[in-house]
Amino acid sequence: MAAKKINTFEVIGSRFPGLMDEIRKTIQDSEKAYDRVGSRSDSFLWEHTMHVASIADRLAQSERVDPVLSVAAALFHDAGKFVGGQYHEEGTIEEEESARIAERLLRQHGMKEADIRKVLSGLRALYNENIRKNRIAAILHDADFLSKFGAMGVASFFAKSTLRGRTLRSTVLGHLSKELTYAACLPLSMHTATGKKMAGQKAKDTLRFFHSLLSELREAQVADLEIRRLRISNPASGHRLLAIHLVVSPACPECGKGWSMKWATEKGIKCNKLNVDWNCSHCGEQIETSFCLPEIA
Ligand SMILES: [Zn+2]
Incomplete structure (x- = not known):
């Protein structure tokens, strides 16, 4: 009770x-x-x-x-x-x-x-x-x-971006992949049972909000971005899978043709990093993103 x-x-x-x-x-x-x-x-x-x-x-x-x-x-x-x-x-x-x-x-x-x-x-x-x-x-x-998640978490995420002078577009392009990945992995990073339970709800709310935001940004023609999901094995523990969410333009932003993605993990001093490279074979456009993978409890 x-x-x-x-x-x-x-x-x-x-x-x-x-x-x-x-x-x-x-x-x-x-x-x-x-x-x-x-x-x-x-x-x-x-x-x-x-x-x-x-x-x-x-x-x-x-x-x-x-x-x-x-x-x-x-x-x-x-x-x-x-x-x-x-x-x-x-x-x-x-x-x-x-x-x-x-x-x-x-x-x-x-x-x-x-x-x-x-x-x-x-x-x-x-x-x-x-x-x-x-x-x-x-x-x-x-x-x-x-x-950092749920309504207040999302609100502070944007408040911080605004303080640094970023628009919605540059915020989602530059930082949303990490944010979504951390939201998706939130239950796995908890140390308490109650935290894990709350994390499940907050992760769901957060992911749902960002999905709606991306579709509104697309409709408003501010940014045409989609979420690509991949599961990678956690470099820190091996057998645990991490759900990675990457926010990305569906086609090469330079020439509009299809492009391809490669990823690798790298052991850093403070964290294990995920490095993602997007490459267009038509016009040579290259975009790199990289962020620290969440730590799993
Ligand atoms: Zn291209």
């Missing part, structure tokens, strides 16, 4: 008064120090943080992991992203900085030392092999990935 749902954000608010406000302020200030554009009260990173924290709450309650500690960890998971006014990529110093900020604020607000240690080890395990043993890290991982 489902356990009675608690309002974790209210619990955090009453156990640790002022903590949420202080995390929000820390995150907003670090984002503003990095990116001086935009109004003071708007923060992409805070919106993302709240989204991830609310998914973490849902996962924790259903997985019977302490929701207060899971949500607290989620609130800090990106806190170190812009430390020192610089952007830090995941798996670099970000999680160490996030843990440092978490330790300071949680201690200030009177969280028990044993609980602080659990939050910190969850944050630190997020990008290392301990993720397989650490339940809080597993929840953070799944919540962070789930936040």
Whole structure:
């Protein structure tokens, strides 16, 4: 039977008064120090943080992991992203900085030392092999990935593109193959059972949306693109198949004749890459795309 749902954000608010406000302020200030554009009260990173924290709450309650500690960890998971006014990529110093900020604020607000240690080890395990043993890290991982899909995930995908000055056409041409592939593989990349269940629904919603978008772009004559699917064996584990979705022009965009595609995987430092080459034998047009393959849990 489902356990009675608690309002974790209210619990955090009453156990640790002022903590949420202080995390929000820390995150907003670090984002503003990095990116001086935009109004003071708007923060992409805070919106993302709240989204991830609310998914973490849902996962924790259903997985019977302490929701207060899971949500607290989620609130800090990106806190170190812009430390020192610089952007830090995941798996670099970000999680160490996030843990440092978490330790300071949680201690200030009177969280028990044993609980602080659990939050910190969850944050630190997020990008290392301990993720397989650490339940809080597993929840953070799944919540962070789930936040990238579904309606809010798709909305932030386009918001980011807009910030970088990209049109719809250049966004779908340049980035949608990776996005669709990650959506299709989302259930396989989850570390928790509840995450896997939510991933199935989010993957479906996301793929359905992008299919409609591509057909509207075609009708509007903005971009004539189709999705080619292939299944490749996962270079990381061999026997698991990955569903790859490639967004591509059905014919050579230069001369309109048929063209052919070749792909290969390549072991990179941070990920296994998929390299795809499109080749037109009529006019010699060549287009390459390449992206990191999703990691399978
Ligand atoms: Zn051609």
